[in-house]
Amino acid sequence: MNSSKTFIYLLTGVAVGxxxxxxxxxxxxxxxxxxxxxxxxxxLGDIKGKADDVADRLKDGYNSAKDNLSKAF
Numbered sequence: 001m002n003s004s005k006t007f008i009y010l011l012t013g014v015a016v017g018x019x020x021x022x023x024x025x026x027x028x029x030x031x032x033x034x035x036x037x038x039x040x041x042x043x044l045g046d047i048k049g050k051a052d053d054v055a056d057r058l059k060d061g062y063n064s065a066k067d068n069l070s071k072a073f
Contacts (some may be wrong), residue, residue, distance in 0.1 A: 007050075015043060 022035050 011043075011047065018043075 018037065018039055021034055022039070025035075027033065027035070
């Protein structure tokens with residue numbers, strides 16, 4: 001299994017576990033929804049950060065390959 005699939009499975013497990021933990025917590029519905037939204041925003045921010053990192057690495061790899069090819073020809 002490649003690392004990207006493992007990372008997706010890990011994030012899914014964390015999200016499901018966090019949601020189950022919040023839903024089973026002894027808080028009011030409004031408080032629970034507030035916690036869910038806060039954690040969702042945090043998780044989405046983390047995912048965006050990871051996606052930006054991957055995009056930067058892909059861009060660097062592309063530019064490196066392009067430079068290598070231009071030097072070869």
